[in-house]
Amino acid sequence: MGRIVALDYGKKRTGIAxxxxLQIIASGLTTVKTPELIAFLKKYVSDENVERFVVGEPKQMDYTPSEAEELITPFLKHLGRTFPDIPIERQDERFTSKMAFQSMIDGGIKKKQRRNKALIDEISATLILQAYINRK
Structure with a gap:
């Protein structure tokens, strides 16, 4: 089995988990600047056995795609062309940023560190991945 890589794709930054x-435990890996994402993934895939990508799917409360989906669709095509042998799946990402922030509070992370949006993106990617694992 290979690793599953989850992405919380954003305009400026992308959280990676x-x-x-064995695909049992989801862990935050890092956050990268979105323009550097494909280069980062190429290096990661060359070093690790990656079985699939899971990309967060932003939805409105009524399950319709959110405006952020317009940014993600071209990225998904680019990701698929760059890694044609690695399947891409989607996972609903509603509330992950709020849950990430709350988990930081619950974990006792200081207020100054909670302002770190990169950390929130990484935790969000971890929550997306954990939801995916639980669904499977």
């Missing part, structure tokens, strides 16, 4: 090779 991974599973262990």
């Amino acid at each position: 991974i599973t262990d090779e």
